[in-house]
Amino acid sequence: MDHSHHMEMSYTDPNSTMPPSHHHPTTSASHSHGGGDSNMMMMMPMTFYFGFENVQLLFSGLVINTAGEMAGAFVAVFLLAMFYEGLKIARESLLRKSQVSIRYNSMPVPGPNGTILMETHKTVGQQMLSFPHLLQTVLHIIQVVISYFLMLIFMTYNGYLCIAVAAGAGTGYFLFSWKKAVVVDITEHCH
Amino acid sequence: MASMHFIFSDTVVLLFDFWSVHSPAGMALSVLVVLLLAVLYEGIKVGKAKLLDQVLMNLPTSISQQAIAETDGESAGSDSSPISRTHHRWYLCHFGQSLIHVIQVVIGYFIMLAVMSYNTWIFLGVVLGSAVGYYLAYPLLSMA
Numbered sequence: 001m002d003h004s005h006h007m008e009m010s011y012t013d014p015n016s017t018m019p020p021s022h023h024h025p026t027t028s029a030s031h032s033h034g035g036g037d038s039n040m041m042m043m044m045p046m047t048f049y050f051g052f053e054n055v056q057l058l059f060s061g062l063v064i065n066t067a068g069e070m071a072g073a074f075v076a077v078f079l080l081a082m083f084y085e086g087l088k089i090a091r092e093s094l095l096r097k098s099q100v101s102i103r104y105n106s107m108p109v110p111g112p113n114g115t116i117l118m119e120t121h122k123t124v125g126q127q128m129l130s131f132p133h134l135l136q137t138v139l140h141i142i143q144v145v146i147s148y149f150l151m152l153i154f155m156t157y158n159g160y161l162c163i164a165v166a167a168g169a170g171t172g173y174f175l176f177s178w179k180k181a182v183v184v185d186i187t188e189h190c191h
Numbered sequence: 192m193a194s195m196h197f198i199f200s201d202t203v204v205l206l207f208d209f210w211s212v213h214s215p216a217g218m219a220l221s222v223l224v225v226l227l228l229a230v231l232y233e234g235i236k237v238g239k240a241k242l243l244d245q246v247l248m249n250l251p252t253s254i255s256q257q258a259i260a261e262t263d264g265e266s267a268g269s270d271s272s273p274i275s276r277t278h279h280r281w282y283l284c285h286f287g288q289s290l291i292h293v294i295q296v297v298i299g300y301f302i303m304l305a306v307m308s309y310n311t312w313i314f315l316g317v318v319l320g321s322a323v324g325y326y327l328a329y330p331l332l333s334m335a
Binding site: 044046047048151154155157162165166167169170171173174177178 | 193204206207208210285286288289290292293296297300303304307308
């Protein structure tokens with residue numbers, strides 16, 4: 001039933017405050033519930049809000065309660081998003097540098113007018129147990145974890161933190177992809 | 192806690208307080224909006240790659256060689272005005288691309304949050320929108 005998920009969680013801690021009430025579920029849900037918001041509060045907001053009271057961030061000990069803490073969290077999330085963009089670019093350039101083994105496969109294919117043409121395939125790859133590939137794997141794991149952290153931060157629906165993620169991604173792309181764009185022009189003209 | 196499994200429902204609140212749906216017509220409209228958002232996301236991905244290609248092709252080689260020299264070591268030469276103007280134009284292009292990147296990131300996260308509502312219609316809208324967007328946009332990538 002679509003209304004039931006509002007009623008499943010009973011709020012047991014009377015001391016902690018809720019995030020600002022303008023995203024309180026009973027204002028947006030379609031059912032009228034007679035103002036019963038004393039023991040039925042949504043622990044996870046489902047719409048965007050701006051606030052810095054009792055914002056839980058990723059880990060259980062990390063709760064933001066003041067504007068100063070929110071500013072610190074903004075900077076930290078901004079830097080995390082920038083680091084994520086830089087990690088992406090760094091992995092790409094590392095991959096390009098470490099691709100040493102180029103194998104050429106030639107195979108005959110039928111061409112027009114019944115002639116036989118030789119088609120050459122070029123494959124680049126890495127050895128499985130080489131250090132560059134292991135490094136790529138470790139960096140891949142770090143990249144996956146950071147991308148999930150950024151998703152979870154965005155999932156707090158806190159407007160300040162979401163803006164920090166977007167701004168950090170944009171700044172990181174601007175700073176790191178500039179170098180990449182320049183390098184790509186010289187080494188390969190088809191990207 | 193929010194619903195943790197997919198449900199078919201005509202009632203959902205998407206992303207913002209004012210976007211509350213409580214009728215089949217509203218749900219159909221919301222699915223259409225989410226579908227167009229997913230199409231736009233795929234289009235932006237292709238558009239960004241094409242923009243990068245165009246910028247790199249129109250870029251005079253002297254500016255990239257100069258940028259390489261500057262990143263490798265100190266360049267003692269002074270910029271003559273045509274090169275500094277193309278520098279300026281290229282920085283503007285790259286700034287524009289960064290803005291497009293921010294829009295792409297934000298739209299991607301909005302689509303994720305829409306799917307997080309666990310409403311099956313919205314999810315199908317996202318999937319269909321991604322399919323349509325990919326179908327329409329990716330042939331444009333290989334075009335010159």
